Amino acid sequence: MILAFNKPYGVLCQFTDRSTPPRPTLAGFGLPPGVYAAGRLDHDSEGLLLLTDDGALAHRLTDPRHKQPKTYWVQVEGDPAEDQVAALARGVALNDGPTLPAQARRIDPPPLWPRDPPVRFRKTVPDGWLEITIGEGRNRQVRRMTAAVGLPTLRLVRVAIGPYRLGELAPGQWRHCD
Template sequence: MLIALNKPMNRLSQFTDEGRWQGLSGLDLPKGVYAAGRLDRDSEGLLLLTDDGRLQARITSARVEKSYLALVEGRISAGALAQLRIGVELKDGPTRPAGAEAIDPPALWERDPPVRVRKTVPDSWLRLDLREGRNRQVRRMCAAVGFPCLRLVRWRIGNVLVDGLEPGQWREVDPADLGLSGPGGKRAGPRPTRR
């Protein structure tokens, strides 16, 4: 079984609550599934859950491309996008090259709590496509090129999109929808719609 969940903001990627933060229990998920990877508490979007340990390992491998939509503070520059594409130096070493593109604001659900808007500071959206998954990597990459992340949404894992799911909603998906072909996993899939 493979479940695509739109993890809400301020929820943990585990079933048990921790302190004041809620886990995934209470979202009426099937019994016996566990997260294949994680999203930070303050990140939103696609989280895959499965009851298949082998599939879980394949999803979390660096072979499966994941796309993130990031709202950053400031007008993203061509130079910053170029740096993200070739890789940036983080405290735990350089990142792999990534897909990085400025995009129009995507049609997303309302965030709770909403992003704090500062009228004197512009913001912009970008899409990052990664094949690695370090702790808070997208946020650290954006900060490293001078554009702090204000909102982060995982949009895609392999060929599975979060599109159509409201926060807290989930649907069962066919593992073949991931687009994995053999042990290497082949990248493909639609891009977020520009609006």
């Protein structure tokens, strides 16, 4: 079984949290018993999270050797210039080594739900949107990539993992994929 879940901002990709005070987890969304996240999405990121009850399938979905591309819509601080987008596409140098080339392009602001809390708006600092597809899955990779080219990430929404798409799922909703 594979489930697509639209992970809201601020929710952890696990079912328990031992911190004080406890933070929101997957346990609060009525997911079927026995499923677990196939991969991760940071608490401050939103969008598509796949869950499964099949360990072998989870491995195929998350192991970099299987190269499941992951697509993100990224709101960045600044107006992305062509050379910045081209640098993302070529791959950028991070402190843990260069990234593989990515697909990167400017996009119009996508039709997304409001984020809670909202992204901070500043009249004097423009923002823009990118669509970035990567085949790796390093810790906070997309955020570090955009920062490396001078475009700090304001909002990060994963919209696809391989053939699986977020589609019309609202934050906190899930559906069966198989």
